[in-house]
Amino acid sequence: MAPRLFRWALFLAVWGLVAAFVAVIFFAWDLPRPEDSLITRRPSVTMVAADGSLLSTSGDLYGETVRLRDLPAHVPAAFIAIEDRRFRDHRGLDLVGLVRAMVVNVTAGRVVQGGSTLTQQLAKNLFLTPERSLRRKVQEALLALWLEQRFTKDELLTIYLNRVYLGAGTYGVDAAARLYFGVPARRLTPGQAAVLAGLPRAPSRYNPRVNPSAAVHRAVEVLDAMVETGALTAASAMVEAERLQFPRAPSRDAGWFADWVRDRIGDRAPATSDLLLRTTLDSRLQAAVEARLEAMLASQGRPAGVSQGAVVAIEAGSGAVRAMAGGRDYRASPFNRATQARRQPGSAFKPFVYLAAIEAGGRPDDMVSDGPISLGGWSPGNGHWRTRGEISIEDALAFSVNTAAVRVMQRAGGARAVAAVAQRLGLPGPFPRDASIALGTAEVTLLDLVAAYAPFANGGRRIAPFGVAEARAEGRPIAWLPPAPAPVITAEAAEAMRRMMGATVSRGTGRAAAVVGIVVAGKTGTTQDNRDAWFIGIAGGLVMGIWLGNDDATPMDGVAGGGLPARLFHDILDSQRGRGGE
Template sequence: MPRAVAPRARRAPSAVPARPAPPAPARRRQAPRLLRWGISLLVWGMVAGFAALLWFAWDLPRPEEALGATRRPSITLTAADGSLLATSGDLYGETLRLADLPAHVPAAFIAIEDRRFRDHGGLDLVGVARALVANVTAGRVVQGGSTLTQQLAKNLFLTPERSLRRKVQEALLALWLEYRFSKDELLTIYLNRVYLGAGTFGVDAAARLYFGVSARRLTAGQAAVIAGLPKAPSRLNPRVNPSAAVARATEVLEAMAETGALSPAAAMQEAERLRFPPAPSRDAGWFADWVRDAIGDRAPRHADLLLRTTLDARLQAAVEARIDALLAGPGRAAGVAQGAVVALDAQTGAVRAMAGGRDYRSSPFNRATQARRQPGSAFKPFVFLAAIEAGARPEDMVADGPITLGGWSPGNGAWRPRGEITLEDAFAQSVNTAAVRLLQRAGGPRPVAAVAQRLGLPGPFPREASLALGTTEVTLLDLVAAYAAFGNGGHRVTPHGVAEALAEGRAIPWAAPPRAQAMAPEAAEAMRRMMAATVARGTGRAAAVPGLAVAGKTGTTQDNRDAWFVGIAGGLVMGVWLGNDDATPMDGVAGGGLPARLFREILETARAR
């Protein structure tokens, strides 16, 4: 049988030969290599990220510790009527909860600083993008992207440094804060700790400083002013730039209207009602410095201190107004560049007004408490008191003619000797030769110096007869305090400036220094009688105030370098000094001239207010 033959396969047409597929073992070797590279990149990426995180966070403060960080205790001084006088340290007000505040207070901050506060987790990417677009469009920085939580992190924990590292640290802390606290807790911390200019932290401190009210009583317009401050606390400070503060507050009110916190009409009304109370006295800084310097160890070191002082705001304003007017007018014409005034209560020594110069801002040196000058004839009351205590009386006679002691012959100026005059006339006309004779009658310089020390003048005193003409040196404050005994029946007082003290809201002991009997009431009455004669018919006539009993004494030093008047009126003792810091002579200015006139003008201005 024939063998069957299989059909031959038909050959395919000629074509480009296909690339042979790699062998299966090669594909299996490539997959692990790619996996290893991927794992390596991931690991090294994680290492690099961890290293970067360490670099950003290696000096990051511990949030738990920073929340309780210490600060400078604040000292707040108020005038006797409760009006704000001065602050120092880090000024915090009362710590308030959200429930304690009007709803428009937190609403103002949220509207202008972080409208998405309730929605983000500490970092607002939408806000950052919006700020970026706004800044690129404007060609400058017009909007920020920081959240309230980031601002809180910066204020609590970080420095104002501008760098990528600090921004990353701010973001990390913001995330921690969001994890640690609720939104209401964050807002409460922010409102109590945010810096709002002039040393104030928190809305209550700012409300008290700028508007004189608790944050509980802030109007929507006032809240808008305060909410506008974080952008630029110094530039937008209402005390420094009220017009800029109003403009910024208007922006905040418009933002509140956009968020629905206020109606547009209400926002406009609040903007129109904005008013700022007058700032504290510009020149009471000398008094504030004097009070702070006297605190010493009397107050707790780490507690906020509130001191209600003895300062009479009305009298202080009168002092400032009149001394400035006098130095700018007749004082300038007579070559007088500086002056000082102190007024205190004759019965207690409480200081009611103090000006240590013409302008505290240009010269904080206190000429009322720090400058020691010769008082001239303003020292004579102590000479006459020594004579009174030695047995003399105002109606007794004393020679007023020339006298020579050891080659020294004091002059009498324009006074023409009459032979003998009463002590009262000698005092009223400030007769030098009579004063020297009375010093001798009292026992010499030593007993006179003892009288002056007993009334509060510290000395040292020259041990020669020239002491009768005021050749010792005194401060204006010491001299005025010593005169108080002539007006209160003979009691020595110690000048002081604090009436009440509170530490962290609790009263602390701060008793006024006690009085001490320094002379017999009869001697004080005799001195008051002679001082009244000085104003009625003597060298101090320019100090007379119609309808007010005034007593006092003038004083002028050689070549008119210093001119003084110290007077007693209505339970007040007030002293005036005029002169120049370099002791150059004035043009004919004597104690009975411009100083006595300034005394009168201050009293008249204070009575008219």
């Protein structure tokens, strides 16, 4: 009897091993190669504003790669407390935790706890699809066992915190921290960490942007779990729960700026590395630009037949772009009217004419005739200006007298000399070869025009607009230096131009741009039939340009550069009062 039982036991054991082997082969047949899956992915590009708030993400993984030692202890503790309390004790599969979860769920009558370990979740995130099937669960278990053999617990936790999906297209705690709270992961509070740790179970349901009350409720559950595991005291957990709040979601209209930066990356960054770009964008100024532009277009702009606008603000000393609105609504039209649209600037081009005259020996107090002039049958008009006979060069620019501008151009050496000055300051051209150049018939982009005004504000140095202040690839800094400002005009010439453009705002066509207590200089511009209206202004180290018009070049109803554009400049600048050091 005994030999017979032994033979049957041996028989069953052998065939059991064969069956187990076949089952493993069956479930593992189409498993991905773990080594390949760990490294095969599209690199991400994450852009944050100057204050660290998230602007834009693209690619598969978002945010800066964080290391466990750089994070506050409560960040990993929050995830372990709510997702896998026995993470440090098991080897990838936690039978104790699975049984406990089953008991809790049966008692509660609903799914309260999950049985998957952090390692299993990581295996699913790295290698598998969201498919719910026995085959996928077995594959998840096999991969979890492989991960536990391949990495230490700290390494697994680091990978998890950088790869876990946390809703709204974000992967990893750093991207989620920037999106939901406007801070990097290393600055998360325990309460904020609890919000993020609550997301993996249902990222859409607990998304703070979509359902803040549900996010807070879930965060309280995580805080309670942290108390149970000893990561927080009960008193601290209560304080963290009470102080939870979510910043307002940033406008999508900064998308024009993000697109502009992304288009300029080229081959400056490693092709296979996650890229984090700290940009030059000033979030508060950007918000003011967007709000004031929309308010003006919706109110005064509507009856005047103005449907679009663009605004660019740059730091005159460096070229750092602080704000950029390429239109009225990025979601409706991502076309960037600040960088892609080339239009005639009208009289906003005249400062280059007058600079050429200053460099040729002229002075702001020199006199010039404002009477009619005819060149080869072409006779520019002066609008509502009443001829005085002779006026100073300063007044000719301040009141935008066309006939005087043509005569000033002639004194400067003609159209060719003026074109050379404009190119030296950064306008790419091409330029007309006739006298019409004095009235701004050369087409420019708003960004190029604003940048070309910078030498007037910074003492004579040409700058190149840039949007990236710092770049990191996989956490390592990479060189991303903009071209250094280069002297192109003398400090004396720059000062003379600021004086004349200051007169434009104090008593000329740009009076609507004046802000009490702030020194403002600038120039208005209006094209034929009021198709384009411009104001380019200088104030407090900032150069800001505004264009208003219509995409189809339909004439506006009497809108000139000294009207709505100058008022918009005033409104934006006035909104920034009280900001330290600005």
